[in-house]
Amino acid sequence: GENVEQHPxxxxxxxxxxxxxxxxxxxxxxxxxxxxxxxLGKRPQLIIDIRSNVGEKKDxxxxxxxxxxxxxxxxxxxxxxxxxxxxxxxxxxxPTSGTYKYIFGTGTRLKVLA
Amino acid sequence: DTAVSQTPKYLVTQMGNDKSIKCEQNLGHDTMYWYKQDxxxxxxxxFSYNNKxxxxxxxxxxxxxxxxxxxxxxxxxxxxxxxxxxxxxxxxxxxDGFxxxxxxxxxxxxxxxx
Numbered sequence: 001g002e003n004v005e006q007h008p009x010x011x012x013x014x015x016x017x018x019x020x021x022x023x024x025x026x027x028x029x030x031x032x033x034x035x036x037x038x039x040l041g042k043r044p045q046l047i048i049d050i051r052s053n054v055g056e057k058k059d060x061x062x063x064x065x066x067x068x069x070x071x072x073x074x075x076x077x078x079x080x081x082x083x084x085x086x087x088x089x090x091x092x093x094x095p096t097s098g099t100y101k102y103i104f105g106t107g108t109r110l111k112v113l114a
Numbered sequence: 115d116t117a118v119s120q121t122p123k124y125l126v127t128q129m130g131n132d133k134s135i136k137c138e139q140n141l142g143h144d145t146m147y148w149y150k151q152d153x154x155x156x157x158x159x160x161f162s163y164n165n166k167x168x169x170x171x172x173x174x175x176x177x178x179x180x181x182x183x184x185x186x187x188x189x190x191x192x193x194x195x196x197x198x199x200x201x202x203x204x205x206x207x208x209x210d211g212f213x214x215x216x217x218x219x220x221x222x223x224x225x226x227x228x
Contacts, residue, residue: 032214043219093214099169100214104157
């Protein structure tokens, strides 16, 4: 089955710096890759996603890149702010018997230092 | 308006008891999910229903029984609770479980078994 690895598990950056979180997946049939942000005690919320027919997607300070050949995808946050501090999860969505489910990475705790 | 809601928010109970968690979505989505988030924040899918039909059933003890009375509701009943069941349980919904779409998460139910 699909396996998603996520690195690093924790990341501290100075306010204004960039942060990069990397994920790898194992099932080449996965075709959708969302990123979720989970603040302390809150629900996971989608911040950006990318489909397998696209190599890069950007939304203001957030961008995601996908390398299908290497089965890597990454989240890039530029000009980080204290409110970016949270746990970030990547996920891959492989087809399983005609349905789709998310396989989440293990999460990255991002701390933005003011 | 709350898109995906869960009750209760907190549940504290003793080992051996039976408890239920309820979930409702008002997004008109066809597919609903249950996830378990353990103390290390790892998010793992448990079940998925599409239009009241079970479509994903991960390796979960049969003490856990989901029920979907209609496509807007998905409940989770847990029998004979064990210490290891302590976790945050998230309900989620998506437009269609047969295509990869964004999943919207509920606020979570923190279950503590003593």
